[in-house]
């Protein structure tokens with residue numbers, strides 16, 4: 067059995083809707099704050115995990131590098147530079163030839179070094195050796211040759227491009 071209370075014509079019952087509205091607002095505010103918090107935590111992780119693919123895309127997008135004043139490089143010496151995001155080397159051999167090769171070892175990715183006295187390119191990580199004229203893998207664990215670039219020597223610079 068329910069009791070009935072007389073309701074006057076101008077009586078307004080706003081207590082219940084106001085309470086529901088406040089709860090809904092607080093729920094939405096908490097949800098938005100939670101999403102912001104998760105986003106603040108997740109974005110740096112996303113950037114960290116995505117950076118290698120971005121770097122790879124950036125490196126692939128680079129097709130040519132101009133090295134200002136590199137035409138002055140003395141014979142028997144090397145200039146290390148970045149081709150995109152990867153280390154590379156420009157070698158001016160004693161016979162006058164210009165050779166440019168990637169400096170990333172094909173074994174496990176260490177940076178290789180040109181050794182003019184031994185006339186070789188050497189990887190100190192596991193003893194890999196490459197031919198300094200062709201980039202061919204000569205001895206040690208490297209499974210493939212170093213990638214060669216095309217070299218164009220100008221009056222004021224040297225341009226290295228994908229072959």
Ligand code: FES
Pocket residue numbers: 171172173174175176189190191192193194206207208
């Ligand atoms: S990384 Fe160069 S020889 Fe292993």
